[in-house]
Amino acid sequence: MSAGTVDIPFLSNISFMLTYKCTIACPHCIVNAGPNRKEEMDVVRALDWIDQAAAYDEGKVRGLALTGGEPFYNIDHLSRISGYAHKKGLVTSVVTNAFWAKEKQPALEALKQVPSIDYLSISTDVHHQRFIPIDNIRNAVWAARETGRHYNIAICTDNEESPEYQAILRQLATIVTPDEIRIAVTYPAGRALKHHDSYHHKSTATPTVSACTMASAPVVYPDGNVMACIGPVLTLPGPCPLRLGNLNENSLETILDNAEINPLLQIIRIWGPAKLVSLLNHAGKSDLLPAEYISNSTCDICYKLFSDERIIEELEALLGNREYLNIIAFARMHYLQEPDMVRALRLDGRETIDSENVLLSQEN
Template sequence: MELKELPFLTNFGLMLTYKCTIACPHCIVKAGPHRTEEMRVEDAREWLTQIRDYTAEKGIKAGISLTGGEPFYNRELLREVADDAAKKGFLVSVVSNAYWAATREMALETVKSLESVGFFSISTDQYHQEFIPLSFIRNAVYACKKLGKEYDIAVAAVSEEDPAHLALIDDLLEFTEKEKIETALIAPVGRAETAIPPGTLEFSPEPCKASCSMASFPIIFPDGKVIACIGPPIVIPGRHPLHLGNLKQHPLRDLLQQAEKNSILHAIRVFGPSSLVELLRDKGYGHLLPPSFQTDSICDICHKLFSSGKICAALEEVAADDLFTKKVAYGRYYYLHEPEMMEMLDLVE
């Protein structure tokens, strides 16, 4: 088994706002101009302090990703939070649709105004381009290169073989390198649940077998909610295995200490969410499972499993087994070189 080492808690996301300049049909959180939810700068500063204290104690060099919605919608908030994060020693990145890059001059001015941000993740795809043309992306990339900022281009697609997606990749390669392009599959969640035409996405009776790197990086929302990843489970209401808690009710330290022992979360990181499907089948809960899963998508597995209260209850029951917990703890140690879970469970000799 080959598994890239992706250390736990080396990046934290802050969802600054649900407001966005556009309303893409595939948006998981249904962001748009009509949304009003926004993180208070006082909360952001306090939560950044808690992240700094915890990661410093653990010897972790962490990054902070500022996302939305569209973080540039409120530039004062973005700048204040980015500056505070940088002062506290974090590597700061921001996710944006680059609506601010209508010209090279505008792109340069905007990127230059955020000295604390070292990495720009620029979103574009056939859906974003209904609102923001490719020339804006080209200008944003130009500005990042000119000013020495790291960047990538995040592209969502129904399939990596989709003709529209392949055509876009060809266009992007005219002004950027292949390794700068990150493709993610669209999930039938949020606005995409009804806006993406039926039959567009592919499904299979068997889940995708791959581990998940994104479950290493929690995201904090304006209301204080903390979810273990930025994928489709963020829209599931109520408690589920990737819902770590709320910072307006408990300090971050308590939530992360509990997360270190969360065997379901770490099974996803080490063995992939398909391991949970196999576990449920082995323990006699196969009848609770959905009939199909999105092809090549690990995110769809988590969303389908954790959207069901009955499946969550079954998972909590079977994951409480000592053998399963030990398997996950040893997996973290062997594949990811993370001894924390073994130490907390007194498994280290």
């Protein structure tokens, strides 16, 4: 299994989930966002957490992504938090459904209220468009261009061959270029679990082999929990190796330092979660593994593996081996040009590593 390339250097960007409130309640929403949710990040706490992020490891964190729910639901909070991040030298982005862009002028005025936002990721898909038409996306892109903001369109689907999905792509082609579109496969987690019978995922017995880019940017939630990503594992009720800590109990520095040497997290970043399946197979634990996975979805692999406490226990036992930690550290340095784990483990390059180790195997 070859290691993939991760576009975002580890911990160079973090996300704040500002609110669970949203103008709509899509059936595929993994965080169950909607108009009736009330939880949102306290502004004073958010500013303190920005201070901690900006101070971490001599400026290692360079970007702050603001997500939800719908961050524009409370535009005053969005403006204050993004403005403070800007003062601290962080490049700030926001994820939005563009409900505020029914017409061009209101869209322009909305963006003028958040001058510190550098980048917009505008979400749309079949479910969004039942409430928020394509013209909102067109107007939001126009306003972004008028105010000199960078932007992309984020679209998800349960089946890339779906006629409805293909129709949206054709509409988007009249607004943006193909390289400005980001595509993701949905998965049954959160609210989507209630509607899983209506989805048309393609399944495979072989997990998708791909390094995970999402695991490079931790997400802070309103309750202070810090997760390794904003994928479906955040919905799991029990212990999860990708739950990095809570800011009400530890500093952000402590949590991020521990993330640097988290073996499960770093394997997902270097080789992808399919490597965890490979490890379990090699250890004779194939009976614990799922029978199938959603095609082209690395998130689905993590979700299914970490939904099973027995699998978590087996993986943690396997990866408690110091030789494995050393291999992971040197793999990060080799594949991702990240020496941080090597330094944290105080390795000097004289360690003996078995080239036949299962971590270095090309087998899935």
